[in-house]
Amino acid sequence: MAALSLSGLSKFYGETRAVEDLSFSVREGEVFGFLGPNGAGKTTTIRTLLGFLHPTAGDATVLGVSIHDRDALQEARSRIGYLPSDPSIDPDLTGRRFLDEQAALKGDVRREELVERFDVPVDRRVGELSRGNRQKLAIVQAFVHDPSLAVLDEPTSGLDPLLQETFNTFLREERAAGTTVFFSSHVLSEVRKVCDRVAVVRDGHLAALEDVESLLSRGGKRVRVHVGEDVSASDFDIEGVHDLHVDDEVRFTFTGDYDDLVALLSRFSIRDLDVEEAPLEDVFVRFYGESESPRTDATRRPADTGGEGSV
Numbered sequence: 001m002a003a004l005s006l007s008g009l010s011k012f013y014g015e016t017r018a019v020e021d022l023s024f025s026v027r028e029g030e031v032f033g034f035l036g037p038n039g040a041g042k043t044t045t046i047r048t049l050l051g052f053l054h055p056t057a058g059d060a061t062v063l064g065v066s067i068h069d070r071d072a073l074q075e076a077r078s079r080i081g082y083l084p085s086d087p088s089i090d091p092d093l094t095g096r097r098f099l100d101e102q103a104a105l106k107g108d109v110r111r112e113e114l115v116e117r118f119d120v121p122v123d124r125r126v127g128e129l130s131r132g133n134r135q136k137l138a139i140v141q142a143f144v145h146d147p148s149l150a151v152l153d154e155p156t157s158g159l160d161p162l163l164q165e166t167f168n169t170f171l172r173e174e175r176a177a178g179t180t181v182f183f184s185s186h187v188l189s190e191v192r193k194v195c196d197r198v199a200v201v202r203d204g205h206l207a208a209l210e211d212v213e214s215l216l217s218r219g220g221k222r223v224r225v226h227v228g229e230d231v232s233a234s235d236f237d238i239e240g241v242h243d244l245h246v247d248d249e250v251r252f253t254f255t256g257d258y259d260d261l262v263a264l265l266s267r268f269s270i271r272d273l274d275v276e277e278a279p280l281e282d283v284f285v286r287f288y289g290e291s292e293s294p295r296t297d298a299t300r301r302p303a304d305t306g307g308e309g310s311v
């Protein structure tokens with residue numbers, strides 16, 4: 001049985017299309033990335049899957065339960081951990097009190113272990129916590145009842161790089177323990193570290209569904225190099241060089257063979273060099289063309305939410 005399965009799922013807010021005709025499945029036990037730029041429709045999809053929004057068309061199953069079956073979905077939520085993109089926790093509660101409330105709703109078999117693991121200052125009021133500490137508390141609540149499916153909406157926002165690494169290690173362990181993780185992000189470099197497969201959503205449509213390695217190999221690297229010699233564009237005319245700019249420094253995206261790149265660079269005296277993953281937007285533009293005209297959040301308004309209770 002798939003942990004999640006979407007079939008022609010669409011959600012419109014009035015005239016505004018958030019997502020349209022999404023179909024894909026997440027296998028049990030995989031860490032699945034749901035990747036897309038801001039406004040692509042990730043949060044809407046997640047909230048529709050969890051029953052907080054009513055789909056405009058299509059169906060989906062979550063742990064085998066149709067999202068149209070409200071009672072069964074409600075029951076299934078006890079096996080789901082949900083981390084919202086913007087967790088709103090009563091600022092007057094201490095972390096401990098908040099977790100007590102969560103425990104009453106869904107249990108807390110993993111509370112001690114997780115509080116210690118993420119080093120959450122549970123005796124302080126939530127309103128006094130830094131963004132990172134609030135996010136750690138929200139992560140703990142998502143896993144506290146040992147769910148079989150974790151649905152995480154931009155889980156690493158607010159975490160510093162060290163904590164992101166802690167979180168990534170934690171996710172890998174969850175996968176080894178058999179938990180299914182559905183993980184939204186707009187950062188390819190983040191998703192690549194933990195996910196097996198990714199669905200790429202763009203302008204509300206599924207643009208790609210592939211394993212991470214294949215997406216990355218097509219994405220390429222962004223190279224910025226400063227050399228001692230005078231150079232021109234023709235010096236960098238090798239296979240795999242795209243979007244070349246030559247001025248004080250040389251910048252390009254590279255999708256070719258790394259040995260060729262190293263051989264090319266070895267001809268110059270390198271003063272400075274940066275090689276980083278191509279940003280997601282570049283990958284999109286190269287493989288899927290320009291985006292439709294961007295929709296602004298000016299169109300965002302409170303709509304038919306079914307109330308975002310704890311899961």
Ligand SMILES: Nc1ncnc2c1ncn2[C@@H]1O[C@H](COP(=O)(O)OP(=O)(O)OP(=O)(O)O)[C@@H](O)[C@H]1O
Pocket residue numbers: 013016017018019036037038039040041042043044045085186295296297298299300301302303
């Ligand atoms: N309540 C709403 N009413 C009207 N339009 C909305 C509402 N919520 C979202 N939208 C619109 O639906 C589209 C998808 O938004 P959504 O928040 O699902 O995207 P996202 O991929 O999660 O974005 P982000 O990464 O910025 O959170 C956007 O155009 C957004 O403006």
